[in-house]
Amino acid sequence: MSGVAEGNSENQKRWKTLGKEVAVKIVSSDEKVAHGLVYIQEWTHPQRVKRSIQWGLIFLGIALFCVFIPILHFVLVPLFLLVAPVAAYSTYTREKVVLGGTGHCPKCLEVLPIEKSSVDWPIRDLCTRCQTAVQIFPADKAILNREYLLNRNQKGNRMNWSVFFATFTTIFIAELGDKTQFAAFAASAQSKSTVSVWLGTVVALAFAGTLGVLAGSFIGKYISPEKMKILSGGAFIVMGIWILFKKN
Ligand SMILES: [Zn+2]
Numbered sequence: 001m002s003g004v005a006e007g008n009s010e011n012q013k014r015w016k017t018l019g020k021e022v023a024v025k026i027v028s029s030d031e032k033v034a035h036g037l038v039y040i041q042e043w044t045h046p047q048r049v050k051r052s053i054q055w056g057l058i059f060l061g062i063a064l065f066c067v068f069i070p071i072l073h074f075v076l077v078p079l080f081l082l083v084a085p086v087a088a089y090s091t092y093t094r095e096k097v098v099l100g101g102t103g104h105c106p107k108c109l110e111v112l113p114i115e116k117s118s119v120d121w122p123i124r125d126l127c128t129r130c131q132t133a134v135q136i137f138p139a140d141k142a143i144l145n146r147e148y149l150l151n152r153n154q155k156g157n158r159m160n161w162s163v164f165f166a167t168f169t170t171i172f173i174a175e176l177g178d179k180t181q182f183a184a185f186a187a188s189a190q191s192k193s194t195v196s197v198w199l200g201t202v203v204a205l206a207f208a209g210t211l212g213v214l215a216g217s218f219i220g221k222y223i224s225p226e227k228m229k230i231l232s233g234g235a236f237i238v239m240g241i242w243i244l245f246k247k248n
Contacts, residue, residue, distance in 0.1 A: 011100060012039075012102070014099075015039035015099040015100055015101070016039065018039070018041045018099060019039035019040045019041035019042075019099050020039065020040055020041075020042070021037055021038075021039055022037070022038050022039070022040050022138055022139075022140075022143065023035065023036075023037060023138070023139040023140065024036045024037065024038050024101065024103060024114075024136050024137060024138055024139055025136070025137045025138075025139050026103045026104065026105070026106055026112065026125075026134050026135075026136050027106065027122075027134060027135050027136075027137065028105075028106040028107050028132050028133070028134050029132070029133055029134075030107075032106035032107055033106055034103060034104040034105060034106035034109070034112075035103060035104065035139070036101055036102055036103015036104065036112065036114060036136070037101050037102060037103065038098050038099075038100070038101030038114055038123075038136070039098070039099045039100060039101055040096055040097070040098055040099070040119060041096060041097050041099050042095060042096040043094070043095060043096065048091065048092050048094070048095065049092065051091050051092075052088040052089070052091040052092035053088065054091075055084075055087045055088055055091045056084050056085065056087060056088030057084075058087075059080050059081075059083045059084035059087050059088075060080070060081070060084045062080045063076070063077050063079075063080035063081045063084065066080060078198075078202065081202070086164075094118075095119075096119045097116065097117075097118060097119065098114070098116060098117045098118070098119055098123065099116055100113070100114055100115060100116050101113075101114035102114060103136070105127035105129065105130060105132060105134065106132070106134065107127065107130050107132040108127060108129050108130040108132070110127065110129040110130070112125065112127055112134070114136065119147065121136075121137055121138060121144055121147055122135035122136055122137050123135070123136040124136075170236065171209070173243070174239060174243065175205070180201075180204075180205065184197060184198075184201040187200075187201075216232075
């Protein structure tokens, strides 16, 4: 037990130097209330730019290092080249984080450690002792209101992993066996410099994709979300049917 407590106080020291202390209310599903403290670290715009460049460079470095690993480099290099911009972007958009904290379970009154999480009130947690699900709110209602408004305004442009994976899967499947891949295949068969062909293909696809995304967000400004939904949904269905039947 003492080991846990010591570990916590050590964490708390680290959190205190990095973040600011925010009092929280811990509310159980049956409306019982307990109190706690969390530490929130915030990054200014220049700090976010610096951090995002750092993370991008770290993953580019790893990608570069992977060039020297035989065979596996075919998977690892493109993987880390993909991870680099994603990591840079998600670091850039992350303005603050709950480093962690402690409180009490409103039901069994046991100490409730609050894990590291994004600042998205209410934070959901589970008491490990009595399995009560709790919601954590800032004790100061003004903070809650301000963050709620900020979140509502910013949510549209945040990294959304389910959207990322849905798009990745759709585009990946659409590109499999597509004319682009055959063009890359042909170029690769004709040239001895596989790396050059691969890099040329990846960069060309990245630019084509960027154009597509920019055009989509531009059109999105002039067409209502409902119409856009029908339009893009229809495009996906047409593309799916086309993929199914084009091989026959
Ligand atoms: Zn409990």
